[in-house]
Amino acid sequence: MHRRPPLVLKQAALLALAFGAHAPLLAAEAFPTRPITLIVPYAPGGAGDILGRSVAKELAGIAGKPVVVENKPGAGGNIGAELVARAQDKDGHTLLLGATSLASNPSLMRSMPVDPLKDLVAISGVASLQNVIAVNPSSRLRNVSELVAEAKKHPGKLTFGTAGIGTSSHLSVELFKGEVGVDLLHVPYKSGGPAMADVMAGNLDLVFELMPAVVGHVRSGKLRGIAVTGSARSEALPDLPTVAESGYPKYSFVSWFGIFGPSGMDSRRVAQLNEMMAKALASGEFKSRLEQLGAEGMSGSPAQFDRFFQGEVAKWKRVVAEQGLPLMN
Template identity: 45%
Template structure:
């Protein structure tokens, strides 16, 4: 009997040394996370991404590496993330342009943001600023409108690309103010601002962060904030409504998204990390100083924002007759 027991024990121990044990599932994250920005370095999306990456890296315990994949009005970066593995290691710093505008402009979008990307959190709402070259003889919005009416087709406005919020903001301004300011698309905000300062174009309506330093230095003149309230960094700059252009409100935002199919526990962990980052007093103060209002929504709230804004921008595109050039 003892021999039989010894033989059975030996067999069991032998099998234990032969059969592999099931590997323990690694806790997320266990390697660096890539945060994709679909625009060139230096713009408001890039600035936010780098601030957020620094805070999230501390919270998650792994590096969060910002990568710029610009082109096609944000479609290249968005498509890259949409096709990435849904494992939480490739994220998108999403903005309104590629997320809610491009589906109405591009008949053959390489991906569908509402289906191929999973909302994590609305990060910030951006103030949009209307600024002109300081040499233009207009001290306020009404004077600029009068100047534009006196020079139909002779003035121009820049944007980081055709179909971007800055482009559509300019077309909406033309429509509501009854002027003809020509659109000049650039490859990124920095290039447009550089030409605006040099006097090659006359106006821009874009997110405040890349414009603010040049307004403060006197190289650009701020005319109005295209929002429902004044911006904290520029309390003396009126809203478009206060400046006499009723209804000129351009809602811009940025959020964090992952490939569709990313496990819910990972979505929740990333959401918690984002909310913690945005609630940090130093982060909040920094963002507000750049003209961005920290939000930190739930994934469901962000999904609703995307749905509503997709309809709003589609109606604007139709009313202004905006088409890809």
């Protein structure tokens, strides 16, 4: 039996330690190894789709691999959320663009296909943004006061379209109805695009649509904005007053979007994806794009975004109970 000289053994041990110490780094550098799929749980043309494609473009440049957007609309975003939660690969190649509805659905839906707090992992915020109350340019409704007066005169007659039950465009109206004491007829769609098209065509009275989806139509005159839903005016549409300015100071609604992955993802991969999103959010081009859309970037660590998300789930549980919002199928 031949015995290795002590020096050779020592060198081998040092090499093993060196490679072992750099294993996480090497693994990190190897990601992604194939295209990343970003599930957007809304149909093309809506705010979620617009933001999702902006994120995908920026991430692809950072990752060096394509980021493919797959639209999976329906059930207030639950269809897309379930696809990601049930994804076989948990290595960061399948991601979800989640939104406000991901936090509100557990309190609004009679049954949920997934538990977002248990079945998904929060990776990074993307953007926060206001909704815009918009009508057809020829509509008799020119401001919030006229909208409320008409709704009170004809309860349940004015129609509003949304991107689906439980989405932010729906929740913003439900809060408005409770705050001002009016009844409006809900017409749910699979995304905000078709709802806005029906307002333009005169088939629907109004939408409370997310800023990125509606801002271009308001600027071009295809829709008329009458107010924004946040606590302050938007730089994207500075001439529009807030609902609070219009006589209802307690009303305020702001939506958000963020990146999630399936639970069970390695924390180092979560951190790596968060770093990639931080680079995207710091990009001058992406900042400019968000500004054009009337949105604000949401930066922060995975832990910070997770705390924010847990707070949103708790908030909507409280709001649904306090407002007596009806449960949805």
